[in-house]
Amino acid sequence: xxxxxxxxxxxxxxxxxxxxxxxxxxxxxxxxxxxxxxxxxxxxxxxxxxxxxxxxxxxxxxxxxxxxxxxxxxxxxxxxxxxxxxxxxxxxxxxxxxxxxxxxxxxxxxxxxxxxxxxxxxxxxxxxxxxxxxxxxxxxxxxxxxxxxxxxxxxxxxxxxxxxxxxxxxxxxxxxxxxxxxxxx
Numbered sequence: 526x527x528x529x530x531x532x533x534x535x536x537x538x539x540x541x542x543x544x545x546x547x548x549x550x551x552x553x554x555x556x557x558x559x560x561x562x563x564x565x566x567x568x569x570x571x572x573x574x575x576x577x578x579x580x581x582x583x584x585x586x587x588x589x590x591x592x593x594x595x596x597x598x599x600x601x602x603x604x605x606x607x608x609x610x611x612x613x614x615x616x617x618x619x620x621x622x623x624x625x626x627x628x629x630x631x632x633x634x635x636x637x638x639x640x641x642x643x644x645x646x647x648x649x650x651x652x653x654x655x656x657x658x659x660x661x662x663x664x665x666x667x668x669x670x671x672x673x674x675x676x677x678x679x680x681x682x683x684x685x686x687x688x689x690x691x692x693x694x695x696x697x698x699x700x701x702x703x704x705x706x707x708x709x710x
Contacts, residue, residue: 531594536583544574555588563589600631600638604652610688611652617692618659622648625698626705640701647704648697656685663704670700 537548544551554574558566566585570576576584586594597603600619604612615638619631622640629642639649649660660683661667667679673696677684 531596533583533587533592533594536580540576540580540584543580544576551584552588555584559588596636597633600633603633603636603638607652611657614657614686614688614690614692615650615652618650618657618690618697621692621694621697622701626701642705642708645704645708647701656687657690658683658685661700661704663707666700666703666707669703670696673699 540551541547554570555566558569561569563585567578567581570581570584571578604615607615619638619640623629623631626640626642626647629640629647632639632641634641634646634649637649637651640647646662648662651658651660656678661670667674667682667684671679674684677686679685
């Protein structure tokens, strides 16, 4: 069953029909296992109650607060959910990258904005409450730039910048150039 609206509750009539119980029953079951991990909740519904993966996923995610699976079709749709400061910072980041790679395109992949050059992803970002997470693509890119990223919180593939980041054009161009060099190698 395809749910064009993306609303997870669109699956509820089918769940009620298949299992013969109202959604209030399933919400009570979910409250009983609210402290379990996502995978354990899915397994519980599938193994104990015969739920399909799709129905289990819809119910678990709905009960965890994700009321919709709606995806963003454009970068502007993604950005529209944020305040002006976050939008402005994200646009400055992408402007630097896109100005240095005029043949690249700005797309939405994995429900976040990404810079794509031909068939390769180069750079992505996601906006959060207190930071923007930058994701330069490529193996070992963060490690390669470790010294230049000392002022930022990093992990294996990403680093955090403040919402009002004073965009560092040289860093962004160097990160994307490193990824392009990997692709061309």
